[in-house]
Structures are given as C-alpha cells and as structure tokens.
Amino acid sequence: MREPTRKTELRGGAGGRAVHDVGGLDFGPIDREEHDLALWEKRVDAMLVLLVGPKKDAFKLDMHRRMIEDYGQQTYDRTTYYEKWARSIRNLLVEQDILTRDEVEAMMADVTATHRNAGREVATDTIAWL
Amino acid sequence: MPTATTTRANFRIGEKVRVDARPVQGHCRTPLYLRGKTGVIVDVLGSYKNPERLAYRSPGYPATVLYKVRFQQTSLWPAYPGSATDTLDADIFEHWLFAAKK
Numbered sequence: 001m002r003e004p005t006r007k008t009e010l011r012g013g014a015g016g017r018a019v020h021d022v023g024g025l026d027f028g029p030i031d032r033e034e035h036d037l038a039l040w041e042k043r044v045d046a047m048l049v050l051l052v053g054p055k056k057d058a059f060k061l062d063m064h065r066r067m068i069e070d071y072g073q074q075t076y077d078r079t080t081y082y083e084k085w086a087r088s089i090r091n092l093l094v095e096q097d098i099l100t101r102d103e104v105e106a107m108m109a110d111v112t113a114t115h116r117n118a119g120r121e122v123a124t125d126t127i128a129w130l
Numbered sequence: 131m132p133t134a135t136t137t138r139a140n141f142r143i144g145e146k147v148r149v150d151a152r153p154v155q156g157h158c159r160t161p162l163y164l165r166g167k168t169g170v171i172v173d174v175l176g177s178y179k180n181p182e183r184l185a186y187r188s189p190g191y192p193a194t195v196l197y198k199v200r201f202q203q204t205s206l207w208p209a210y211p212g213s214a215t216d217t218l219d220a221d222i223f224e225h226w227l228f229a230a231k232k
Contacts (some may be wrong), residue, residue, distance in 0.1 A: 024207065056179040066157040066185035119141070 019076045020069045041082040043097055051093075059092045067091055075128075087127045100130070137177040139224070141196045145171045149198060149222060157185035160226045162177060162196040168230045173198035175221060195224040 037045075051058040067088040071079070079087075093099045108126075116122050139186055143146060151166035174197055179190030203216040210216070 017162045023161045023164050026185075060184045062157065062181040062184035063187065065181075069157055101147075 018069050019071055019073050037082075044082045044085050044089070048089060051089065058098055059096050063092055063095075064088050083127070090127070091129065135176055137193045137195055137224075139149045139174045139177075139197075141171050141195075141224065141227060141229070142176070143171050143173065147171060147197075147227040148230040149199075150226050150228065156182070158182050158226075161220070163206060164201065164220055164222070167197040167201055169201040169220075171197050172219065178223075180223070180225075196221055197224065197227065199224060199227070 048064065050056055052061050052064070064085075068076075068084045071084065076084070090104060093102065094101050112122050146168060147170070148168045149160065149164050149166060155158075174195065175192040177195045180188075180192070180194045181190070184190040198219050199222050201218045201220065202214075203212060203218055204210045204214055206218060
C-alpha cells in the first residue's frame with residue numbers, strides 16, 4: 001500500500017482551521033509523480049459513486065466530506081486518500097442504519113478468515129470507528 | 131423551517147465582497163486562507179442546497195447562492211513570489227459574503 005509522503009504538520013489554533021483545511025501551510029514539495037491506483041482503491045471509488053448516486057442515495061457527499069474532516073490530525077496525515085474514503089463509507093453506512101457495526105465486524109472477520117485459510121497474507125491492523 | 135428550493139442572488143457580477151472571518155465548528159467549504167479577504171464577484175453560479183446542513187443529515191434548505199469570487203494572489207499571501215496580476219478564483223456561498231466598502 002502506498003504510504004502518504006507528506007509529513008504531519010501541527011495546525012491547531014483559534015482560527016477555526018479544520019484538519020483538512022491546509023491551504024497555505026508548508027508541507028514541503030508536492031509529489032507530482034503519476035501513480036496507478038490499486039484495485040481496492042478503484043473499488044472504493046466505485047462504491048462511493050454508487051452509494052451517493054440517485055438510485056441508492058445512501059448518504060450525501062457532504063456527509064462523506066464531514067466524516068473525513070472529523071479525523072484526528074495525526075490519523076488524517078498518516079492515512080491515504082482512499083483509506084479515508086473506506087473508513088468514511090463504513091461509518092456512514094452504520095450512521096444511516098443501513099448496516100450495523102456487528103454486521104460490518106462479522107463480514108470483516110469472514111473475509112479475513114477466507115484469505116487466511118487460502119494462505120494469503122492478512123493485515124492485522126484495524127481502522128478505528130471514531 | 132424554510133423550504134425555499136431557489137434563492138435570489140443578493141450580489142451581482144463586479145461587486146466587491148469580503149469573506150466572513152468567523153471561526154467554524156464542523157463542515158464548511160470556505161477555506162481558512164480566504165476568510166477576511168476581499169474579492170470581486172465574477173460569476174453567479176446558481177442556488178444550491180446548503181452543504182453545511184447536508185453534511186449533518188439535514189435536507190439542506192434554504193438553498194444558498196454560490197458565487198465565483200476572484201482574489202488577487204498578492205492579497206492572500208504576504209510573500210507571494212509570482213506576478214502582481216495573478217488571481218485566484220474560489221466558489222463561495224452567499225452566507226459567507228458581505229458587501230465590501232469601495
């Protein structure tokens with residue numbers, strides 16, 4: 001998985017600067033190198049498009065933005081673009097009463113077991129709910 | 131609760147506006163680096179449901195007018211290294227804008 005290359009930069013203060021609102025701060029040079037997206041990243045993208053589309057209308061894009069902006073600063077800086085999306089989609093499906101937390105956890109355990117039984121490497125870290 | 135789906139624009143193209151400098155808790159689409167800055171309306175983009183309400187499961191009414199506002203880069207960044215004529219356009223909702231004095 002691609003690691004975010006930018007450093008973490010303190011941005012507290014009384015000015016009302018939210019964690020994502022970094023315009024004007026110095027994060028060093030921008031990585032302009034083109035890179036391919038992993039299959040899971042494309043899937044996360046597709047999932048969001050389907051969920052916010054008129055047919056499903058599971059939640060609004062503005063709710064997705066709010067959920068991503070609610071990250072703690074260090075977690076925000078240390079997670080990649082689509083990791084933020086994946087966590088937001090999961091949390092919003094629970095917030096909107098489409099899935100329960102238990103159902104998500106059960107599905108994750110199921111998928112993890114399937115991969116482990118097939119002898120594949122399985123990530124052991126989890127994404128915090130809050 | 132107001133339910134207006136369209137809202138009349140109170141600013142016109144060419145008018146000078148100042149962005150409110152209020153601090154915000156929660157979701158909004160006005161970046162901090164533009165707050166308190168003065169720009170000129172260059173386009174009226176229409177009225178939209180309020181994203182600050184939509185973000186919290188509200189239907190987003192009353193609709194709020196979105197403008198394209200042009201800022202001088204030198205007015206945004208104290209040590210701006212580029213041309214003095216460089217500008218930045220940003221989409222800003224009407225509830226963030228005041229009429230600016232000439």
